[in-house]
Amino acid sequence: MLSRTAENLYWLARYVERAEYIARTIDATLRVTALPAAYIGKTNEWESALLTAGVSTSFYETYQEATEQNVVEYLAFSPANPSSIKNCIEAARLNSRSVRTALTSEMWDTINSAWIELQEVWGKGTSSREELARFLRFVQETSLRFDGSAYRTMLRNDAYWFSRLGLHLERADNTARILDVKYHVLLPEEEHVGGPLDYYQWTSILRSVSALTAYHWVYRETLKPWLIADLLILNDTLPRSLASCYSNLVRNLDQIGVAYGRQGASQRHARGVRNRLEHSHMDDIFQHGVHEFIQEFIADNSRLGEIITRQYLI
Amino acid sequence: MNGPGGDLRPAYRELSRWLKETPPDALEYRRQEAELLFRRIGITFAVYGDAEAQERLIPFDVIPRIMSAKEWTTLEKGLKQRVRALNMFLRDIYHGRDILRANLIPDDLIFQNPVFRPEMNGQSVPHDVYVHIAGIDIVRVDADNFIVLEDNARTPSGVSYMLENREIMMRLFPDLFARHRVAPVERYPDELLSALRSVAPLSASAEPTVALMTPGVYNSAYYEHSFLADKLGIELVEGRDLIVKNDEVFMRTTEGLKRVDVIYRRVDDDFLDPLTFRPDSALGVPGLMSAYAAGNVTLANAVGTGIADDKAIYSYMPEIVKFYLGEEPILKNVPTWRCREPKDLAYVLDNLGDLVVKEVHGSGGYGMLIGPAATKATIEAFRDKLKREPEGFIAQPTLALSTCPTCTASGLAPRHVDLRPFVLTGSKHVTIVPGGLTRVALKEGSLVVNSSQGGGTKDTWILDE
Numbered sequence: 001m002l003s004r005t006a007e008n009l010y011w012l013a014r015y016v017e018r019a020e021y022i023a024r025t026i027d028a029t030l031r032v033t034a035l036p037a038a039y040i041g042k043t044n045e046w047e048s049a050l051l052t053a054g055v056s057t058s059f060y061e062t063y064q065e066a067t068e069q070n071v072v073e074y075l076a077f078s079p080a081n082p083s084s085i086k087n088c089i090e091a092a093r094l095n096s097r098s099v100r101t102a103l104t105s106e107m108w109d110t111i112n113s114a115w116i117e118l119q120e121v122w123g124k125g126t127s128s129r130e131e132l133a134r135f136l137r138f139v140q141e142t143s144l145r146f147d148g149s150a151y152r153t154m155l156r157n158d159a160y161w162f163s164r165l166g167l168h169l170e171r172a173d174n175t176a177r178i179l180d181v182k183y184h185v186l187l188p189e190e191e192h193v194g195g196p197l198d199y200y201q202w203t204s205i206l207r208s209v210s211a212l213t214a215y216h217w218v219y220r221e222t223l224k225p226w227l228i229a230d231l232l233i234l235n236d237t238l239p240r241s242l243a244s245c246y247s248n249l250v251r252n253l254d255q256i257g258v259a260y261g262r263q264g265a266s267q268r269h270a271r272g273v274r275n276r277l278e279h280s281h282m283d284d285i286f287q288h289g290v291h292e293f294i295q296e297f298i299a300d301n302s303r304l305g306e307i308i309t310r311q312y313l314i
Numbered sequence: 315m316n317g318p319g320g321d322l323r324p325a326y327r328e329l330s331r332w333l334k335e336t337p338p339d340a341l342e343y344r345r346q347e348a349e350l351l352f353r354r355i356g357i358t359f360a361v362y363g364d365a366e367a368q369e370r371l372i373p374f375d376v377i378p379r380i381m382s383a384k385e386w387t388t389l390e391k392g393l394k395q396r397v398r399a400l401n402m403f404l405r406d407i408y409h410g411r412d413i414l415r416a417n418l419i420p421d422d423l424i425f426q427n428p429v430f431r432p433e434m435n436g437q438s439v440p441h442d443v444y445v446h447i448a449g450i451d452i453v454r455v456d457a458d459n460f461i462v463l464e465d466n467a468r469t470p471s472g473v474s475y476m477l478e479n480r481e482i483m484m485r486l487f488p489d490l491f492a493r494h495r496v497a498p499v500e501r502y503p504d505e506l507l508s509a510l511r512s513v514a515p516l517s518a519s520a521e522p523t524v525a526l527m528t529p530g531v532y533n534s535a536y537y538e539h540s541f542l543a544d545k546l547g548i549e550l551v552e553g554r555d556l557i558v559k560n561d562e563v564f565m566r567t568t569e570g571l572k573r574v575d576v577i578y579r580r581v582d583d584d585f586l587d588p589l590t591f592r593p594d595s596a597l598g599v600p601g602l603m604s605a606y607a608a609g610n611v612t613l614a615n616a617v618g619t620g621i622a623d624d625k626a627i628y629s630y631m632p633e634i635v636k637f638y639l640g641e642e643p644i645l646k647n648v649p650t651w652r653c654r655e656p657k658d659l660a661y662v663l664d665n666l667g668d669l670v671v672k673e674v675h676g677s678g679g680y681g682m683l684i685g686p687a688a689t690k691a692t693i694e695a696f697r698d699k700l701k702r703e704p705e706g707f708i709a710q711p712t713l714a715l716s717t718c719p720t721c722t723a724s725g726l727a728p729r730h731v732d733l734r735p736f737v738l739t740g741s742k743h744v745t746i747v748p749g750g751l752t753r754v755a756l757k758e759g760s761l762v763v764n765s766s767q768g769g770g771t772k773d774t775w776i777l778d779e
Contacts, residue, residue, distance in 0.1 A: 002549055097540070100540040100544065105355075211481075262361050
């Protein structure tokens with residue numbers, strides 16, 4: 001397939017995934033900030049939402065203060081924020097238009113309808129929490145519909161695999177960013193000096209990767225920070241864990257390698273990261289430093305993006 | 315819909331009966347449904363210079379335009395004849411130039427013409443086909459006569475509407491279809507692909523690779539480009555996807571470079587190759603013309619076909635058909651005054667109020683004067699333009715175009731229509747799917763059917779008897 005087509009499919013999937021992630025971040029933040037101040041302490045949750053979205057620096061170029069209104073506007077609707085939900089959906093539609101021949105009509109319909117709704121219903125943003133909640137639901141449903149129609153209607157060929165690469169690379173990056181911002185509340189028992197506020201932080205983390213219920217099914221325990229870290233980093237059964245993202249990345253890259261009769265740097269690099277995740281234990285990671293581990297992972301993950309681009313997309 | 319004397323044309327008998335049985339609100343409901351479908355599918359076109367309407371829908375009218383098999387047979391014969399002549403004319407202009415030596419066309423009309431491409435002199439093209447895809451604009455003026463308004467021999471567009479209009483009509487009006495035997499148009503993509511493959515260069519493999527080249531997502535016809543590439547099962551490439559090496563054209567794929575043999579290009583000559591044509595073109599492929607000259611790639615349509623659909627050349631089409639084929643033209647031309655000729659110019663200046671004056675190189679219905687509909691001031695302004703540069707214009711009488719019932723704000727009403735059938739020329743055959751794109755002037759009394767100026771489209775039914 002054309003390199004440009006592969007590139008568009010890859011970015012299309014990334015944008016849709018990113019839009020959903022930002023929506024989840026806002027949603028989780030809304031829940032924490034709805035609690036009485038006594039529970040959440042003095043931390044500014046909106047500040048931390050900007051950090052997990054990776055747009056904290058650019059935010060302060062436009063705004064003075066990280067209030068709910070400012071942050072929601074910036075994360076969801078601002079044209080100045082390249083990763084705002086609005087921009088993600090618009091970029092996804094532009095990418096879709098460029099690769100219409102590689103999309104199934106269901107995928108196109110999802111993106112095109114979302115884009116139309118974005119303009120017609122959400123053109124002026126939202127004016128109440130209720131409206132915002134509806135908007136966030138719309139974004140998450142769009143992503144689910146897109147993902148589902150890709151899964152159910154695409155031929156299993158390189159077009160599908162490149163689109164999956166974009167999805168899992170973006171997802172890994174998102175999960176890692178949450179961990180990077182919140183790692184301090186996920187320390188092991190002996191170092192832990194938390195109060196009730198941490199409990200809500202933990203729930204919030206799990207919610208933003210839609211893993212709150214999953215946690216209980218996997219561990220059958222009350223929330224323990226080190227188990228949350230284990231779930232998000234090493235548990236292959238959770239679709240948004242780093243381990244699961246890398247199983248998928250390795251699988252899809254292998255399929256491309258087999259179809260093209262050639263392996264390359266991206267296959268080797270992805271396998272290297274996956275092996276490291278497979279052979280790690282939470283104890284070692286804590287000993288080594290969660291923060292360092294995550295930072296290293298984020299760097300590795302974005303390196304994989306560069307290698308894939310060089311090997312296939314240009 | 316009605317013939318001379320106001321009688322209902324037989325082809326419309328069933329439609330008329332159906333319209334009487336169908337309550338108006340049911341029609342309105344389906345009209346809205348059609349619009350929704352078009353928007354969801356994303357069948358849009360862009361209007362240049364109109365930021366508000368970057369992606370607009372072409373209004374679709376749900377009442378089909380119907381023609382009998384007999385009418386179509388004549389039309390088809392005439393179209394094939396005309397396109398054969400166009401191809402022979404192009405071959406001649408870029409080789410022996412018999413027609414110039416026979417003094418049928420003035421030399422300067424060719425050599426002074428900006429759309430004449432000296433690069434094509436002596437250049438051979440596979441099977442001597444220049445115009446692989448032609449869109450011939452036809453109007454009906456009375457019961458027996460179809461007249462050619464314009465030949466489009468460069469990159470004619472609109473065929474996606476022919477196909478999508480049919481698709482949507484079949485979805486929305488199955489009952490109406492059941493009452494007619496409508497000749498299918500669905501095989502157009504297959505015929506286009508086989509025509510394109512048949513003109514692959516000799517150096518191509520047995521399974522030639524065909525690609526469709528688009529200027530990109532911002533082009534007004536981008537939807538059509540992606541639609542066709544999809545239907546043909548070929549790659550939709552932009553200039554930046556292609557690269558020329560050793561006079562061969564390749565596309566950049568995820569598996570490395572892949573040779574391309576035939577390019578169905580929807581990019582104008584000027585933008586094809588910055589090394590040969592406009593150096594500022596970012597849409598083109600450096601070296602494409604040298605690969606073309608080396609005979610390693612076929613461009614469809616060929617470079618330089620603009621000389622055949624130029625409005626000044628148009629007026630010579632009857633002579634061109636006779637000269638190359640020795641036949642009387644089946645399809646007539648609109649009587650045309652060539653303003654470059656002093657006698658014609660004098661007549662045109664005296665009768666501006668009754669004539670349609672068009673720019674020789676214009677398209678899209680821009681830059682034309684419709685005398686009967688224009689104000690005095692507009693006519694006078696145009697008169698100055700005409701005097702300053704008479705060779706840039708031709709003039710034609712306004713025609714009594716046929717009309718077709720159309721949904722309007724005040725119920726069904728007659729509106730003027732034209733028809734663009736698409737004629738395909740491969741190595742062996744000339745083929746036309748029965749139908750084409752019917753364009754309708756939605757404003758009452760208007761004769762301008764261009765989509766950029768408020769025209770709409772209709773499905774075109776050729777009845778198979």
